[in-house]
Amino acid sequence: MTNKKPTKTTSSKKATNNRSQKPKSTGSESSIMPLLLVVIFLAGLIGAAQQHMLPIGIVGMYLTLSLLSFIAYAIDKSAAKRGKWRTKESTLHLLALMGGWPGALFAQNVLRHKSVKASFRNVFWLTVIANLAVLAYGIQTGAVNMFI
Numbered sequence: 001m002t003n004k005k006p007t008k009t010t011s012s013k014k015a016t017n018n019r020s021q022k023p024k025s026t027g028s029e030s031s032i033m034p035l036l037l038v039v040i041f042l043a044g045l046i047g048a049a050q051q052h053m054l055p056i057g058i059v060g061m062y063l064t065l066s067l068l069s070f071i072a073y074a075i076d077k078s079a080a081k082r083g084k085w086r087t088k089e090s091t092l093h094l095l096a097l098m099g100g101w102p103g104a105l106f107a108q109n110v111l112r113h114k115s116v117k118a119s120f121r122n123v124f125w126l127t128v129i130a131n132l133a134v135l136a137y138g139i140q141t142g143a144v145n146m147f148i
Helices: 008-020 028-050 056-082 089-110 118-141 143-147
Strands: none
Touching: 028 056, 028 089, 056 089, 089 118, 118 143
């Protein structure tokens, strides 16, 4: 009976490889919920505008900022791959805070960009909550009617 022990180089190689690899998502489970949230939110906005509960300008603002956010994430991911100048995280967060969070969330899941870094994701979700709180306050007080 021979008892083989793994050498130190084999063990350290495995440990290094495991640390450098990003965690793999389970695929559909991790990407369906955020995308569903985006679709439900945007459909709710459009429905509210159709029922004259919300100015159409608010819907346009969210759609425009979402498109800009998606483009910003795509540019940043491309720059990251090429080792070029990157978009500041504060810029991505500002776009999300202003109303581009649906596009940012869509980009995070479709492009697989900025979807692992916990500190970024935590601030991102705070911007989503802040944006939704301001929207709710605007609806509650009638301040959104300025956009008519």
